[in-house]
Amino acid sequence: MSSTEIPPAVQEQLVRFQQIQQTLQAVVAQRQQVEMELMGVEKALEELEKIDDSTVVYKSIGSLLIKADRQKLIEELKDQKELLNARLTILNKQETRARTQLKEAREKLQEKLKGVQIEE
């Protein structure tokens, strides 16, 4: 079945469906990326809170390791965590909205396909 055989209204709905599908995939990928970053930050915070100020800590910048202040790093990571959590909340909302839109677009597409005889 080639795309030229599909009625224009159905084609339009199909394009809309595919666009929402792509948006959803992009949002899911971003959400997973943020979740992974958040896990890294939480793990690093946990490790930094287990040790005392006498333990030497470093921050990696490119391929270099720079000696860092433990307290400053903790503060930095806490800020980063807050920022990542805020981004995660936004992405979760975007994902929910995209899923709803996708469901609606699928229903509309199915409705348009009902009774449509696709040409041979």
Next chain:
Amino acid sequence: MSASSDEEINRLATEIQLLEATLNVIKSRLDMTDATLSESQMALETLKALESAKEGDNILVPIGAGSYIFAKVESISKVVVGVGANVCVEKSIKESIDMISERISRLEQIKSSLQQQLVQASQKLEESRGNLERLIRIREAGGSARKS
């Protein structure tokens, strides 16, 4: 051909597209997990070897492309380990070995779960492809019968 079977063909085609995208995501995560796992295993082996080394021992440090530079072990009491978010902490060899071993077992669990997901998604994809091919064959047979 009925509209409902066209609808089913459409639904299956969309489902196949989604499953193919899911499979690609799982495969790329599996590749990433494998790479991290083998890096962690190499680090663990190196730490275990360092446990039996003495301070001042001559070693060759890899710098990439199969090349090495001469170096001496300065300390075997502590090493620097990455703990996430670009943060590294000095730890004893024993602590580092424990931490990396724990990381390896967690990665192995993730790998096994991803492999399971891959098998399930592949089976589902094969099933949907089979159903789509069957429906298309029926449709083609119907079309030929009408023409004759």
